[in-house]
Amino acid sequence: MTHPLQTAPQFDVAIIGGGAAGVLVAIHLLAAQGPVRRLAIIEPRAGLGQGAAYSTVYPEHLLNVVASRLSVFPDDPGHFVRYLATQPGYAGDEAALGDCYARRVDFGRYLSATLEAEPGAGDVQWLHDEATDIQQGNKATITLAAGARITARSVVLAIGNFARGIPLPAADIPGAPSCIPAWDYAAIRQIQPDADVCILGAGLSMVDAVLSLAARDHGGNITVISRHGLMPLAHVEHGAHDLNIDDLTRQNLRQRTRALRAMAAAARGSGEPWQWIMDSLRPHVQTLWATLPADEQRCFLRHVARFWDIHRHRLAPAVAEQIDAMRSTGQLQVRSGRLISIAQQADGIHVRWRGTDGTEPAQLRVEHVINSTGVEKNITRLASPLLASLMRQGLVTPGPHAMGLATEGSGAVVAEDGRAGAPLFAVGAMRIGDLWESTAIGELRMQAQRLAELLA
């Protein structure tokens, strides 16, 4: 892959964002061996295929899906497993490796190695920069932060996940190293092992933060504060069935929720784990979302999504055991409540919150606060000069419920005037409003493959 920019900065396709989604699109475009050969990937991070998830420096951060389900190529399910077999630290036959929860850092390496191995990869230009603007004419003209401009017939927005801010006015939040974003793996590494730490949010990023601390033999107390105190649940051995969802699609949200509970109860009754029901739903989630009317989708987001998330986005069993063990010793405590304030004082950081049961505000004194409040889905709150420019020009418009961008079909972005298609396409998190499940590798690789077919 080449960089810096060469003399003729004209491309067939420019992919903005070189995380997992952008790299998957590039791989599938090259694998299609069609006429689209001049590709640019614009990505400011140190590596391709990393993004927020796979740039971790901690080997303790594991994938939350078994290796046999993470191949880049859906029709070659053993591809990732075969890669793992060549890597240090992975032993056993294909079946054993297929069932393992590999290190996330190795998945990022796998993505970039797979891209490098595709015929034509040598001609892909990696522009190590941020895209700040797109002007639309016959072709799209993309401006990079350093000032360079390139043109492309098609542009793929693969800009991924943006961390949600702490729900307080910016002026009231102490800076680093007192308050640290969960994805700032280097800053978390600097936390002293005896420091007391408060983690805001109880999702998968919280689990990451706890594992990062534990990896350095953390002895201080870790208190998690989240609105509902719901923690991600554990995986079990995989065993999904084929599921017919015709009845579910005709039901309203309440009926669907009841039906799923009944299925889980029936599964348990016949000795099967509820997890198998969730996994059986996986191929149908986008249909289930699309067949819910907008007001029911809103109701889902307000009342059901938090339960959906902990059942659907689960933990590798070994990780779940480690978290349970830390809770049982009391080192890790989980509180449900609403954050009131974070104040830096001479003796540390004072975090105040009010419990969900309406009790008097409680206070905690810690050395660090880690923001693990998750991913910001609301497009109007994202700090992206590129998106701000696209919105100003009416080239994009918010997706349903202001989540991500409005998109159609294989990823065509819908403009303010309702027109969709070339040159702008989106993949991954930017499609969440239309698809709901649009961030895990299982969905990303399908989207990337379809979009590559369209572009090629």
Ligand SMILES: Cc1cc2nc3c(=O)[nH]c(=O)nc-3n(C[C@H](O)[C@H](O)[C@H](O)COP(=O)(O)OP(=O)(O)OC[C@H]3O[C@@H](n4cnc5c(N)ncnc54)[C@H](O)[C@@H]3O)c2cc1C
């Ligand atoms: C901590 C964490 C752990 C996860 N673990 C798993 C897991 O185990 N299994 C799973 O299936 N999924 C997991 N996920 C879901 C994850 O979202 C996807 O797997 C995948 O990493 C998303 O890739 P992406 O490319 O869409 O987004 P990102 O990884 O966010 O990558 C987007 C990239 O775009 C770049 N970018 C943004 N704006 C611009 C711009 N203007 N110009 C140029 N570049 C730009 C960013 O620098 C970034 O590198 C995890 C997510 C997180 C956050």
